[in-house]
Amino acid sequence: MSSVLSVKKLRKVFESNGKEFDAVDDISFDVHAGEIVSLLGPNGAGKTTTVSMIGGYLLPTSGEVVINGKNRYKNKIKPKVGVVLGGELGFYGRATALDNLLFFADLARVPRRQQRQEALRVLDLVELTDVANKKVQFFSKGMKQRLHIARALLGNPPLLLLDEPTSGLDVEISTEIRKIIKQLADQGAAILLTSHTMSEIESLADRILLIGAGKIFTSGTVAEIIKQSDVHHIDRPATLEESYLAIAPQLRRSEQ
Structure with missing residues (x-):
């Protein structure tokens, strides 16, 4: 193997x-x-x-x-490579979870036409779809940690x-x-x-x-x-x- x-x-x-x-x-x-x-x-x-x-x-x-x-x-x-270092930092607090992931999808070299679909896919994987349009500054620590994992999953590394x-x-x-x-x-x-x-x-x-x-x-x-x-x-x-x-x-x- x-x-x-x-x-x-x-x-x-x-x-x-x-x-x-x-x-x-x-x-x-x-x-x-x-x-x-x-x-x-x-x-x-x-x-x-x-x-x-x-x-x-x-x-x-x-x-x-x-x-x-x-x-x-x-x-x-x-x-x-998807990296999860965790913590309270790493996201734009005044932006929504979805907007944050769209930004990071671009950095992860996800094709532009696929970025929204990919962001929604990883939000679903970590069960944050219902707060996709909520500003990250209002997330709990656990929600931010799941968002860190979602960010790491962009592009299926x-x-x-x-x-x-x-x-x-x-x-x-x-x-x-x-x-x-x-x-x-x-x-x-x-x-x-x-x-x-x-x-x-x-x-x-x-x-x-x-x-x-x-x-x-x-x-x-x-x-x-x-x-x-x-x-x-x-x-x-x-x-x-x-x-x-x-x-x-x-x-x-x-x-x-």
Whole structure:
């Protein structure tokens, strides 16, 4: 099975107080169509830096990002990637949801004649059709987060980068967004997910990459990560959260 995303020896060096440090240090992995891969690790592990380089927001120091066979930083034609960074910003508050998406559809290189139809399509996918003509400044945080996902879906990109897509949302809205993410993978999208919510990763991820100090410490399915943690209970299976907490000290040691 061919990879939608192939990350090869990716590295990012920053400078702080006159000293260089590797925020991302020679990592390699693939994500296939219909697969959800989760980057999991402590704050400062390099997850958001990795997503930013794949998304084209940050230039790597070295390494390759290949999307559908095209090198992100060597080809003149930029590959289609949907990015969800979330938060309250990113939209024109005084414009409607539909007008915002029409603007971003143009940036996503959706043909002019198809932009309205495409904007309405993605609004329907995230169940915001009924507020298409409502100004975004009056949206709740959950509605804005769904609008972020709608924006990422414009033009049907084969790869979605979801950085903390349910951060700060209540349980009901988080559950709705997880359902949307699962549906997108079922429809063939390749998804790279970062999250600090273990139940979210446990329910969504086909594969987990545990990362510390910019390095991939280990990888595997939820069951494989739990097995690697060597956490056992007599009366029930270990959870991903328990297993991660058992492994986390090793990730943090690798950061020192």
